[in-house]
Amino acid sequence: MNSKHLRKGSRQPSPISKGKIRLYSNRFCPYCQRIVLVLDAKKIPYEVVNINLVSKPDWMYDKTPSGKIPALELDNGEVLYESLIIADYLDEKYHAHHLHSKDPLQKAKDQLLLRQFTKVINALLKTVSAGRVDNDEADIITEGLTTFEKELANRPGPYFSGNKPGMLDYMIWPWCERSDVLKMFGKEYILRKDKYKRLMEWRKMMMEDEAVKKSCCDVNTHIKYLQSYRAGIPDYDLLS
Amino acid sequence: MNSKHLRKGSRQPSPISKGKIRLYSNRFCPYCQRIVLVLDAKKIPYEVVNINLVSKPDWMYDKTPSGKIPALELDNGEVLYESLIIADYLDEKYHAHHLHSKDPLQKAKDQLLLRQFTKVINALLKTVSAGRVDNDEADIITEGLTTFEKELANRPGPYFSGNKPGMLDYMIWPWCERSDVLKMFGKEYILRKDKYKRLMEWRKMMMEDEAVKKSCCDVNTHIKYLQSYRAGIPDYDLLS
Missing domain, CATH: 1.20.1050.10 (Glutathione S-transferase Yfyf (Class Pi); Chain A, domain 2)
Incomplete structure (x- = not known):
């Protein structure tokens, strides 16, 4: 989850293996954290590839419009984006630990x-x-x-x-x-x-909550990140 | 579906009876038509109360924020709004004629x-x-x-x-x-x-399609309505 953020010029990760899913994410993006929370709460195994948002790798643009993240890559090559759509997909696809109300x-x-x-x-x-x-x-x-x-x-x-x-x-x-x-x-x-x-x-x-604990940052880390963001040089690798 | 549009001062319709649902709608609102289509395609019985959008009855504001329509009133008094949320609700609640893919x-x-x-x-x-x-x-x-x-x-x-x-x-x-x-x-x-x-x-x-046929208007009617709308005096009752 805290791996270095790939940027323009970074090599594209190898294709994902059968039965795996991969989340293209960013450690400080709250929309990405939504998906991390859903995956952790439902105990779905996944790998994370962190993306630098101000210098996205070219291959990211082939995966989603404008290289949008969060993006969920499936083992058949399909890529979903938009946090709420991914969250609903995961909840419908993986039945254990249902998150939406059944009513x-x-x-x-x-x-x-x-x-x-x-x-x-x-x-x-x-x-x-x-x-x-x-x-x-x-x-x-x-x-x-x-x-x-x-x-x-x-x-x-x-x-x-x-x-x-x-x-x-x-x-x-x-x-x-x-x-x-x-x-x-x-x-x-x-x-x-x-x-x-x-x-x-x-x-x-x-x-x-266990899932929250896994991705939660303390306020000082958030402030430190936000200061770097507001200064125009977002430090995505603050925790790497 | 073509009943007159209720406006400010119109009497509030009586409470709906047990087991019924009511759609607050407008004959020329495309978001409302979405719900009409879902109801008709799923063959769900419903009643329609048409609302004048430039002069909404006061009681409409008690039902949804800003008196928003389409609004679906249930027999327990709950009111749902936002066309896509209502559409999903109806598809999940009424299993016949499933509209979303099950995949x-x-x-x-x-x-x-x-x-x-x-x-x-x-x-x-x-x-x-x-x-x-x-x-x-x-x-x-x-x-x-x-x-x-x-x-x-x-x-x-x-x-x-x-x-x-x-x-x-x-x-x-x-x-x-x-x-x-x-x-x-x-x-x-x-x-x-x-x-x-x-x-x-x-x-x-x-x-x-049968459901489409039920609510479909010809292009001349749409143009006539749009002309009245652009002139600042929308003629919602064009078909009443």
Whole structure:
């Protein structure tokens, strides 16, 4: 998972062997982490090839449009991309440790929450790239977190999926893991611990999950990476 | 399906009876038509309440955020929205006439195509609201249609899903039904019939499908509606 990131000019890894799957990933990409979490939670064996996002190897462009990652390569040569599509594929293909609810209504409601969380992600991205929180973004983040806080109150818990994390938990986790980086901008007040008590409890419980533990980074590592990213020289190999 | 569109001040329909489902819809909304197609293809009984989009009844805002439609109301009072989420829900809940492929890989590949089609939809929307086709939009439309043309060549056909339409066929249909309105802007050359032979053949076959026939409008009706829409006074009740 912490292998060096391949860049333009790097040799293409050999074809994958029969029965294996390979994830083209990046150690600090939250969308890639979604797939790492799903693979680890479902205990699916896989190999990782890390890709440098500012200097992608040419052969990556032959695998997905614009060399997009995360990308999942199968042993028949097919390559899937788009994190949510890969996650759904893995959950449907590998039946052990089902992550989506088997109740179609519950699954649909989780999907709606995930759509709302996508808006929170976009607001966070704007915040990180601007280095400040504008009012519009603050509203979207607050509204999103309030919805999720209420939702936890209405579910048996402690996870959104019940007594162990499910698809919704894992799909939102990568950004929740990084939420403390807001203190880098002096904006930690957005995530007021008194206002989002249940979410804070959920976050603590998620940290105890085996799959989460495997890919989780501490806040200082995230801040160090983010500083290199904002300086225009992202240090993807920080943990290699 | 052609009932008058309820507007601000209209009385709220009575609660739905046990075992029934209700679609809040609009006769000319292509996203709503997606759900109508799924319901009809799966032969699920449903009732329709049409909503005026420029003057929504107040009670619609209690059902979905911003009174969004299409919205599917269940007999337990729950309301789902977002066309793709509703479509997936219906396909998982009602097993007869399965629309998604049962092969997870095929389903994932169809989902990727659908993502690409969403870009075509957005380019078409820009075109319709601007009344002209800019180069960027023309490129996106051409690239999308070329992908779909190639895809049809690589599949057994005649439909994307084989010998009868499946989820991908129905999810892209509403915009394909409307494609001839481009002639309203003198831009029909974008859909060159010689370049997209298989897509044209597919379009003809879709017109023969029972579910498509039920909601399909002729091009003149679409143009008439679009003219009223562009004039700022959308005539949703054109067919009532």
